[in-house]
Amino acid sequence: MNHAMTTQQLTALLPLILATLTTVVVMLTIAFKRQHRLVAAMTVIGLNLALLSLGPVLLAANGEPIELTPLLIVDGYAIFYMGLLLVTALGVLTLCHAYFEGYAGNREELYLLLAMATLGALVMACSRHFASFFIGLELLSIPLYAMVAYPVRDSRALEGGMKYLVLSGAASAFMLFGIALLYAETGALGFAEIAAKLSAGRPGILLAGAAMILSGVAFKLSAVPFHLWTSDVYEAAPAPVSAFLATVSKAAMFVVVYRLFVNIGLFRHPLALDALTWVAVASMVVGNLLALRQDNVKRILAYSSIAQFGYLLVALVASGGRATEAAGIFLLTYIVTALGVFGVMTLVSSPMKDRDVEHIEQLRGLFWKRPYLSSIMTTMLLSLAGIPLTAGFVGKFYLISVGVDTRQWLLMGAVVAGSAIGLYYYLRVMIMMFQPIPVRERVSEPLNWVQQSGGAMLMAAMALVLVLGVYPEPFLQLIRSATLALR
Amino acid sequence: MDAIVALITRLGPEFWSTALYVVAVFAICAIMLIGSALLGGKSQARARNEPFESGVVSASPERLRLSAKFYLVAMFFVIFDVEALFLYAYAVSAKEVGWMGWIEVAVFIFILTASLVYLARIGALDWTPHQKKRRAARIAAQAAGKSE
Numbered sequence: 001m002n003h004a005m006t007t008q009q010l011t012a013l014l015p016l017i018l019a020t021l022t023t024v025v026v027m028l029t030i031a032f033k034r035q036h037r038l039v040a041a042m043t044v045i046g047l048n049l050a051l052l053s054l055g056p057v058l059l060a061a062n063g064e065p066i067e068l069t070p071l072l073i074v075d076g077y078a079i080f081y082m083g084l085l086l087v088t089a090l091g092v093l094t095l096c097h098a099y100f101e102g103y104a105g106n107r108e109e110l111y112l113l114l115a116m117a118t119l120g121a122l123v124m125a126c127s128r129h130f131a132s133f134f135i136g137l138e139l140l141s142i143p144l145y146a147m148v149a150y151p152v153r154d155s156r157a158l159e160g161g162m163k164y165l166v167l168s169g170a171a172s173a174f175m176l177f178g179i180a181l182l183y184a185e186t187g188a189l190g191f192a193e194i195a196a197k198l199s200a201g202r203p204g205i206l207l208a209g210a211a212m213i214l215s216g217v218a219f220k221l222s223a224v225p226f227h228l229w230t231s232d233v234y235e236a237a238p239a240p241v242s243a244f245l246a247t248v249s250k251a252a253m254f255v256v257v258y259r260l261f262v263n264i265g266l267f268r269h270p271l272a273l274d275a276l277t278w279v280a281v282a283s284m285v286v287g288n289l290l291a292l293r294q295d296n297v298k299r300i301l302a303y304s305s306i307a308q309f310g311y312l313l314v315a316l317v318a319s320g321g322r323a324t325e326a327a328g329i330f331l332l333t334y335i336v337t338a339l340g341v342f343g344v345m346t347l348v349s350s351p352m353k354d355r356d357v358e359h360i361e362q363l364r365g366l367f368w369k370r371p372y373l374s375s376i377m378t379t380m381l382l383s384l385a386g387i388p389l390t391a392g393f394v395g396k397f398y399l400i401s402v403g404v405d406t407r408q409w410l411l412m413g414a415v416v417a418g419s420a421i422g423l424y425y426y427l428r429v430m431i432m433m434f435q436p437i438p439v440r441e442r443v444s445e446p447l448n449w450v451q452q453s454g455g456a457m458l459m460a461a462m463a464l465v466l467v468l469g470v471y472p473e474p475f476l477q478l479i480r481s482a483t484l485a486l487r
Numbered sequence: 488m489d490a491i492v493a494l495i496t497r498l499g500p501e502f503w504s505t506a507l508y509v510v511a512v513f514a515i516c517a518i519m520l521i522g523s524a525l526l527g528g529k530s531q532a533r534a535r536n537e538p539f540e541s542g543v544v545s546a547s548p549e550r551l552r553l554s555a556k557f558y559l560v561a562m563f564f565v566i567f568d569v570e571a572l573f574l575y576a577y578a579v580s581a582k583e584v585g586w587m588g589w590i591e592v593a594v595f596i597f598i599l600t601a602s603l604v605y606l607a608r609i610g611a612l613d614w615t616p617h618q619k620k621r622r623a624a625r626i627a628a629q630a631a632g633k634s635e
Contacts, residue, residue: 005587024601031608 022046102351160236175216
């Protein structure tokens with residue numbers, strides 16, 4: 001066994017090393033100087049360094065995948081999604097800073113948790129082995145339990161954290177059992193090695209293993225029928241943590257599952273495709289229908305994210321050809337949009353008070369008080385609904401074109417029906433923001449300067465949504481460089 | 488008939504002895520429970536139904552409250568103990584993994600130490616409750632204010 005590491009491999013590890021270093025440095029900073037701004041700044045600097053280190057990694061890789069031990073692989077796909085996850089985590093960080101300014105307890109540990117969860121997400125983006133997959137997943141999930149329950153004196157947040165802990169633990173257990181069954185049959189844990197030995201195993205046990213892994217994955221992606229936790233946890237968690245749950249946590253899971261799917265070649269197994277098709281259809285229909293009768297905006301967004309991942313699963317079912325591209329562009333547009341929507345919900349609730357602004361009535365006439373925020377929210381909701389000239393349209397367009405190419409008519413029908421239903425509740429929130437309110441209440445609320453970084457991030461997200469909607473070509477080229485070769 | 492004989496012989500003596508054992512276990516339980524219920528006398532008293540052992544009440548009051556500190560310390564012990572286990576894995580393979588392994592273990596120990604420093608600094612290892620300390624600090628501050 002060769003334990004030496006080449007410079008190339010060390011360079012490829014740089015993002016992970018820097019993210020790890022960030023957590024340690026942030027932890028020591030908290031220990032010696034407990035100051036909100038300092039700790040937030042340290043975290044931002046650390047994650048930015050990790051982001052910048054992707055440049056040398058790209059140079060070192062030079063178009064070829066770098067294999068780091070049997071566990072990790074840094075290829076174009078991993079580099080692109082590491083970048084995406086890091087940028088998203090940084091966006092959530094700006095929101096956290098604005099939001100937790102109003103929290104009375106210790107504010108600093110949140111950044112430590114966030115940095116750790118981001119590290120987990122990065123590991124998942126590079127993993128090509130079930131061991132690193134699971135380590136990354138747990139590293140992402142365990143800080144999230146604490147982040148959901150971060151305002152410990154708030155019984156709702158505690159309840160949400162508890163629910164997430166118990167259910168996520170059960171999902172992880174299912175997944176581990178599934179992995180163990182696959183291991184029992186193939187004797188391998190690497191994605192590619194399993195693929196090579198798949199034909200030797202007994203189909204019944206392999207099927208049971210795959211089904212258990214699928215249920216664990218579907219839990220994390222909150223796909224129906226494993227979606228029950230989503231709305232409760234999103235509602236109970238502080239708004240920026242919901243943003244993290246809806247973006248980084250889900251995206252990291254999808255990224256690793258897509259790699260698993262492509263490496264193992266599951267698209268050749270009709271039963272797996274059937275199961276995924278039904279999960280996707282159920283997610284689209286149930287997610288959209290449940291959102292219809294909600295009055296709580298955070299819950300609406302939770303159900304909407306269930307439906308959005310139903311759409312994304314289309315790319316998984318239709319793998320091959322341009323599916324990786326479609327998945328990439330949809331994930332990109334979804335993340336930008338979700339970050340924007342949850343960002344607005346965070347900023348209207350910032351600095352943190354007893355309860356977040358979440359009932360739809362609380363948004364009544366928001367335009368007359370905070371025109372910028374409501375304009376951003378409007379753009380984001382239109383993007384979620386998939387209206388042309390916004391990012392959401394481009395993402396959905398790609399998905400539908402891939403679905404039509406591979407003749408997934410059932411899925412296409414569900415996408416169309418889901419989008420039609422979705423329009424209703426997105427418009428409902430939008431209309432509420434433009435309701436007239438008495439003139440004397442039409443004062444623009446002062447924007448605290450700590451919220452400005454969050455506001456700037458939201459402006460950037462809105463600009464990105466519009467650019468993606470009007471001129472997606474540069475982003476498409478970026479994503480094309482990050483495709484996975486199908487086996 | 489032949490089919491039954493075939494079944495018995497096919498499953499073999501290991502199966503049948505285990506099966507007999509399982510049946511016997513249930514039978515003994517049933518005999519002890521049902522027999523004592525039918526034959527035994529019954530008497531009622533205040534404490535008759537409580538379990539006891541050698542005349543000592545074995546259960547403590549059910550609302551026993553332990554200080555949260557105990558759980559905290561137990562958790563730290565479990566975490567650091569489990570982490571230290573990895574060092575055993577290194578110890579048995581120290582020569583094989585060479586300098587690379589040494590660096591990795593050094594990083595590992597550094598992170599462990601850093602977290603210990605963190606715990607000590609945030610007061611997680613202090614046994615005295617925070618409030619008591621804070622009260623002491625406040626009283627000291629008041630005393631200082633008066634003396635000025």
